[in-house]
Amino acid sequence: MAGKTLYDKLWDDHLVKQREDGSALIYIDRQLLHEVTSPQAFEGLRLANRKPWRIDANLATPDHNVPTTDRAKGIEGIVDPVSRIQVETLGKNCDEFGILEFKIMDKRQGIVHVIGPEQGATLPGMTIVCGDSHTSTHGAFGCLAHGIGTSEVEHVLATQCLVQQKMKNMLVKVDGKLGKGVTAKDVVLAIIGKIGTAGGTGHAIEFGGEVLQNMSMEGRMTVCNMAIEAGARVGMVAVDGTTIDYVKGRPFSPTGENWDAAVKYWRTLHSDLDAVFDKVVELDGSEIKPQVSWGTSPEMVADVTGNVPDPAKEEDPIKREGIERALKYMGLQANQAITDIKLDRVFIGSCTNSRIEDLREAAVVVKGRKVADSLKQAMVVPGSGLVKAQAEEEGLDRIFLEAGLEWRDPGCSMCLAMNADKLGQGEHCASTSNRNFEGRQGFGGRTHLVSPAMAAAAAIAGHFVDVRELLN
Amino acid sequence: MRAFTQHQGLVAPMDRSNVDTDMIIPKQFLKSIKRTGFGPNLFDELRYLDEGKPDQDSSQRPLNPDFVLNQPRYKGASVLLARSNFGCGSSREHAPWALDDYGFRVIIAPSFADIFYNNCFKNGLLPIVLEEKVVDKLFDEAEVLEGYQLTVDLEAKTVITPSGESFSFDVDDFRRHCLLNGLDDIGVTLEDAELIKSYEDQRRKTAPWLFGASQ
Ligand code: SF4
Numbered sequence: 001m002a003g004k005t006l007y008d009k010l011w012d013d014h015l016v017k018q019r020e021d022g023s024a025l026i027y028i029d030r031q032l033l034h035e036v037t038s039p040q041a042f043e044g045l046r047l048a049n050r051k052p053w054r055i056d057a058n059l060a061t062p063d064h065n066v067p068t069t070d071r072a073k074g075i076e077g078i079v080d081p082v083s084r085i086q087v088e089t090l091g092k093n094c095d096e097f098g099i100l101e102f103k104i105m106d107k108r109q110g111i112v113h114v115i116g117p118e119q120g121a122t123l124p125g126m127t128i129v130c131g132d133s134h135t136s137t138h139g140a141f142g143c144l145a146h147g148i149g150t151s152e153v154e155h156v157l158a159t160q161c162l163v164q165q166k167m168k169n170m171l172v173k174v175d176g177k178l179g180k181g182v183t184a185k186d187v188v189l190a191i192i193g194k195i196g197t198a199g200g201t202g203h204a205i206e207f208g209g210e211v212l213q214n215m216s217m218e219g220r221m222t223v224c225n226m227a228i229e230a231g232a233r234v235g236m237v238a239v240d241g242t243t244i245d246y247v248k249g250r251p252f253s254p255t256g257e258n259w260d261a262a263v264k265y266w267r268t269l270h271s272d273l274d275a276v277f278d279k280v281v282e283l284d285g286s287e288i289k290p291q292v293s294w295g296t297s298p299e300m301v302a303d304v305t306g307n308v309p310d311p312a313k314e315e316d317p318i319k320r321e322g323i324e325r326a327l328k329y330m331g332l333q334a335n336q337a338i339t340d341i342k343l344d345r346v347f348i349g350s351c352t353n354s355r356i357e358d359l360r361e362a363a364v365v366v367k368g369r370k371v372a373d374s375l376k377q378a379m380v381v382p383g384s385g386l387v388k389a390q391a392e393e394e395g396l397d398r399i400f401l402e403a404g405l406e407w408r409d410p411g412c413s414m415c416l417a418m419n420a421d422k423l424g425q426g427e428h429c430a431s432t433s434n435r436n437f438e439g440r441q442g443f444g445g446r447t448h449l450v451s452p453a454m455a456a457a458a459a460i461a462g463h464f465v466d467v468r469e470l471l472n
Numbered sequence: 473m474r475a476f477t478q479h480q481g482l483v484a485p486m487d488r489s490n491v492d493t494d495m496i497i498p499k500q501f502l503k504s505i506k507r508t509g510f511g512p513n514l515f516d517e518l519r520y521l522d523e524g525k526p527d528q529d530s531s532q533r534p535l536n537p538d539f540v541l542n543q544p545r546y547k548g549a550s551v552l553l554a555r556s557n558f559g560c561g562s563s564r565e566h567a568p569w570a571l572d573d574y575g576f577r578v579i580i581a582p583s584f585a586d587i588f589y590n591n592c593f594k595n596g597l598l599p600i601v602l603e604e605k606v607v608d609k610l611f612d613e614a615e616v617l618e619g620y621q622l623t624v625d626l627e628a629k630t631v632i633t634p635s636g637e638s639f640s641f642d643v644d645d646f647r648r649h650c651l652l653n654g655l656d657d658i659g660v661t662l663e664d665a666e667l668i669k670s671y672e673d674q675r676r677k678t679a680p681w682l683f684g685a686s687q
């Protein structure tokens with residue numbers, strides 16, 4: 001019999017019941033909650049007179065709606081009354097059901113996908129869910145992490161299980177060595193550019209190969225974060241020494257005997273050598289260049305040294321129309337050099353790229369330089385209160401402020417513009433977030449997805465530049 | 473949950489691939505803590521010429537005449553014909569809530585994004601995957617014939633055109649069963665409460681570090 005993939009192992013270890021119709025009940029070890037996708041779930045519990053199955057499996061924080069300035073005022077600082085009600089509702093629900101919440105004034109508050117790993121609430125081998133598609137981030141720890149809808153949030157609260165169909169196995173293998181200035185973000189954008197936004201649909205993707213093995217945990221989180229942009233609900237990386245070192249000593253991590261037992265188990269969390277994947281995609285890491293998205297779908301990416309595509313050269317009519325529509329929305333010309341795209345704003349943040357390494361990567365580029373006068377705004381939004389504190393301890397805030405970038409409080413911010421941070425109509429933004437859909441960062445806004453280093457370089461130049469030139 | 477057995481309704485063709493959840497319901501409307509009332513803001517940025525705000529009376533807003541659902545012939549449509557990778561993007565269940573609230577019961581496409589597909593079933597909405605060339609054909613017919621209706625039979629797993637042509641589709645048995653009977657998923661799972669408990673007891677022994685948040 002062929003060996004098991006990492007996904008097979010995680011699946012088998014959490015299988016409560018395999019039903020005859022092909023669906024299965026999977027036990028969920030951890031649920032993360034935030035204010036946008038949970039209110040209707042709690043309401044559902046109340047209406048049906050149900051209680052949460054296991055309170056200690058849940059951890060909550062507000063992130064999508066929180067302001068990134070003036071946080072001393074707490075909830076009162078949320079100007080939009082509808083946003084405020086949502087954050088207050090999360091607080092009330094957590095209090096009512098006894099669920100641990102890092103509230104808006106808590107130093108540990110932050111984007112759910114940043115705080116889970118930071119707290120050790122994300123541990124290898126867990127099944128993790130959250131009412132947010134970027135839950136795939138946690139797969140970096142060898143977890144089976146799914147983004148779910150609100151009905152499923154309620155289902156997991158009530159039963160500690162999720163009804164699932166087993167997915168297919170896909171391996172994305174990136175070998176070779178990354179060049180200087182090429183980051184995890186470029187790797188994942190290159191992968192999406194290659195397989196497309198539906199390339200992983202129906203599959204659980206394991207990211208592997210030399211590049212992933214040499215990557216830090218934060219880099220792996222960036223890659224897994226965007227598995228969903230490749231169509232896969234689940235992205236994963238095998239557990240190794242890097243994973244275990246990262247987890248050690250965090251507030252929710254096991255200690256003593258439990259730690260030893262856990263490590264022993266975690267060491268088994270990798271695909272067997274003879275495991276068979278339904279689909280394998282290989283990339284050469286040494287060929288990946290810094291990436292910039294030019295269109296309105298994450299698969300619409302190009303090398304920074306490249307050009308915006310020409311729809312006339314596309315043979316598939318549906319694709320051609322997609323390119324034409326994207327160019328029109330983005331206000332770009334066919335064949336235009338990527339480095340000719342001028343920017344209005346720069347956003348460094350989101351669950352993809354707001355961790356300490358991301359901020360360091362951006363700080364190196366802007367240090368001793370100044371943001372271009374032509375920009376309306378360049379801002380840095382750390383992923384959590386603790387990331388913020390750490391960055392300030394390292395003096396990164398000073399570097400950003402001296403260069404002319406704004407230094408904000410933690411939250412989702414301009415990643416989806418549910419709070420006050422957003423793009424104006426027609427504005428181009430170099431953004432370290434994960435989605436460049438129409439209107440994502442504000443009505444009529446134009447998003448270009450890039451790495452923190454590339455965003456920082458763009459802030460200095462006022463247009464895209466190859467960050468490798470600034471690093472020499 | 474509302475049961476779904478058979479449905480016959482007017483078809484609206486939305487000729488665009490990769491329709492994402494931000495398009496289906498933009499973020500400013502996700503601030504609601506309710507499940508209802510999203511219909512007027514379905515496809516907000518495509519449907520209206522101005523920028524939509526929560527708590528606004530959408531009936532007074534300028535409509536985009538080019539958007540398919542604004543064409544009088546598609547008024548009252550309940551079957552949405554779509555292109556590949558429909559519903560990609562976020563996990564927001566507000567997307568199916570908005571489609572449902574607008575009056576759609578069925579969405580037909582060559583492929584759907586996983587999370588969206590799954591979310592539909594939880595809300596009595598039926599997503600149907602048909603082969604690309606079949607979808608092409610339905611697009612052609614729906615665009616040519618005014619008042620074009622399709623009949624969907626979930627029991628028989630078929631889509632039937634006005635000329636009587638029938639196409640069968642696949643749907644997994646559990647989801648079909650729940651939808652046909654309007655079953656509450658949670659109730660079904662809780663029938664296995666004992667099994668969940670015994671799994672959990674076992675896990676407490678083999679992986680004690682997963683229980684009790686230590687801080
Ligand atoms: S940072 Fe953006 S993608 Fe991440 S959870 Fe927040 S809104 Fe979603």
